[in-house]
Amino acid sequence: MAPSPSLLPLAISLGDPASIGPEVVAKCWDRRDELNLPPFVAVGDPRSISIVWDGEIIVVDNPREADAAFDHGLPLLMVPATEGGVPGVPTTAGAHCSLDALEIAVGLARSGSVAAVVTGPVSKQQLYGIGFSHPGQTEFVAERCGVSPGNVAMMLAGPTLRTVPVTTHIPLTQVAGRLNPAMIEARGRATLRGLQRNFGIVEPRLAIAGLNPHAGEGGALGREEIEIIQPAIEALRAEGWHVSGPHPADTMFHASARARYDAALCMYHDQALIPLKALHFEEGVNLTLGLPIVRTAPDHGTAFDIAGEDRADPRAMAAAIRMAASCAAHRAAAQ
Numbered sequence: 001m002a003p004s005p006s007l008l009p010l011a012i013s014l015g016d017p018a019s020i021g022p023e024v025v026a027k028c029w030d031r032r033d034e035l036n037l038p039p040f041v042a043v044g045d046p047r048s049i050s051i052v053w054d055g056e057i058i059v060v061d062n063p064r065e066a067d068a069a070f071d072h073g074l075p076l077l078m079v080p081a082t083e084g085g086v087p088g089v090p091t092t093a094g095a096h097c098s099l100d101a102l103e104i105a106v107g108l109a110r111s112g113s114v115a116a117v118v119t120g121p122v123s124k125q126q127l128y129g130i131g132f133s134h135p136g137q138t139e140f141v142a143e144r145c146g147v148s149p150g151n152v153a154m155m156l157a158g159p160t161l162r163t164v165p166v167t168t169h170i171p172l173t174q175v176a177g178r179l180n181p182a183m184i185e186a187r188g189r190a191t192l193r194g195l196q197r198n199f200g201i202v203e204p205r206l207a208i209a210g211l212n213p214h215a216g217e218g219g220a221l222g223r224e225e226i227e228i229i230q231p232a233i234e235a236l237r238a239e240g241w242h243v244s245g246p247h248p249a250d251t252m253f254h255a256s257a258r259a260r261y262d263a264a265l266c267m268y269h270d271q272a273l274i275p276l277k278a279l280h281f282e283e284g285v286n287l288t289l290g291l292p293i294v295r296t297a298p299d300h301g302t303a304f305d306i307a308g309e310d311r312a313d314p315r316a317m318a319a320a321i322r323m324a325a326s327c328a329a330h331r332a333a334a335q
Contacts, residue, residue, distance in 0.1 A: 007038060007332065008115040009066040009075070010324050012317075013105040014044030015120025017085050017094040019302035020312035025120065026053035027314035028321060029074040035318040038325045041066040041075040041114070044101040047084050048094075049074070052308050063114050079104060087308025095126035102137060106144050109293040115332075116294035116324035117141070118317070121302045135169055137297065138288050145291050150183075152290035153190040155263065156273060156299055157323065158280025161253065162263040163272035164191045164289070175268045176211065176224055184208070184232035184265070191263050192241050194289030197334070198327040199262075207252060207261035208233055208245030209271060215248045229267075253279075273299075283319045287327065294327045296320040 015021030025042050026049050028035060041063045042049070049057055056073030060066060066075040081097035102122070108114045119137050134140040142152045155164045166187045167175050188206055195204035209215075210229060212222035219226055225246045236243045244261070251257060252264055253275040266272035276284055277299070284299030298316035306312060 007325060007328055008113070009063050009070075010038065010040040010116050010118055010321060010328075011063060011077075011105040011108045011114040012040050012042050012118045012321070013098070013101040013120055014042055014048060015101075016090055016098045016123050016126065016302050017045050017048035017081055018087055018090045018304060018307055019121050019123070020300075020307050021120030021302070022048040023052045023087075023307065023310070023312045024298070024314040024317040025049070026055060026074060027312070028318050030055060031314065031318070032070075035314070035322075037318060037321050039067050039070040039075075040118070040321060041077055043077045043105045043108075044079050044120075045081045045097050046076055046078060047081070049076070051084075052087055052310070063108055077104065088304045088306075090123050090126045090302070090304060092126070092130060095123065095130045095132075098122045099127060099130070099132065102140065103144070106141055106293070106295075109295070110145065115328040116296070118320050118324050119295065119297045120317075121298070121300060123302050123304075138286075141288060141293075141295050142291065145293060147291055150186055151190060152288055153187045153194065155191065155194060155287040155289050156276040157285045157287055158276055158283050158319075160255075161258055161276055161279055162195075163266055163276050164263060165266050165269050165272035167268050169269065172268065172270075179211065179224060179228050179267060181228055181232040181235065184229060185235050188232065188236050188241070188243065188265050189239075190290045191265055192236070194287075195262050198287065198289070198294065198330055200330045200333070201262055203242060204263065205242045205244070205261045206236070206263055206265055207247055208243060208265045209249040209252055209267055210246035211267045213248070213250075215246045282313060282315045284316060285320045285323045287323060294324050294331065296324040296327070
């Protein structure tokens with residue numbers, strides 16, 4: 001669905017001021033017509049943009065001013081850092097600024113002042129250094145929205161594939177021990193409901209991957225499929241959902257297989273992210289499912305090593321903006 005012309009603007013937190021976040025947001029505004037982008041307002045320190053871009057920045061006091069300003073310059077809600085910075089050189093002041101911008105952007109979405117939030121890349125290392133206690137931005141946004149981390153899911157989405165990992169940022173050696181039927185059910189349910197709410201898919205189809213080679217080969221290569229994954233599949237089916245699996249992961253991601261489902265639920269981080277990035281590296285979007293607001297992010301990091309060199313590709317940020325607008329439009333249409 002194309003974004004509704006009456007939709008409120010989106011809020012984009014710029015991320016770490018020393019990252020490529022400010023650059024890709026500015027490039028998105030520059031190429032807004034080519035990339036088919038709806039109006040948005042940046043949230044952050046204007047100096048982080050002006051040091052990497054010489055275009056017009058229009059400071060606004062209210063996100064509703066973004067529509068009128070959007071054709072004339074990049075609208076920005078100012079969140080100044082305590083000191084200026086240099087692209088590629090993260091600082092404590094920059095970490096505070098990125099967290100403040102995230103907090104404000106989420107607050108705007110929760111209050112209904114913007115249609116959705118797109119979050120720029122942050123440095124977890126820098127955030128941890130200022131007392132940030134969440135594993136990442138996803139968990140922070142969930143807490144601010146009053147949602148338990150167990151009830152949200154991280155979807156990675158591209159033009160022909162959507163994947164959701166059951167476990168995320170843990171060592172591979174811990175995956176089998178962390179998996180349980182209730183966790184798989186919760187991630188599966190969040191995925192199915194998210195497909196309905198954010199993509200308008202009335203009867204979504206979920207394919208669930210096995211953990212072991214050949215999905216365990218009937219127990220010969222591991223019993224997790226039999227003892228953990230299959231009970232979760234049966235529970236979801238009993239609720240009326242269209243769920244298949246457990247599937248051997250090595251045969252799930254070719255074109256004809258992808259045509260048979262709307263999302264793939266994977267057991268661990270790389271099982272979900274490798275196929276997505278192999279197929280859609282420049283267009284991958286991180287969408288948080290299970291929130292009362294729409295939150296997306298480009299599926300790339302801070303890239304401090306190329307910040308300020310005019311080398312950052314804005315396509316993933318543009319894809320995150322378009323998906324946020326589309327998801328918000330689907331939600332608005334369903335009300």
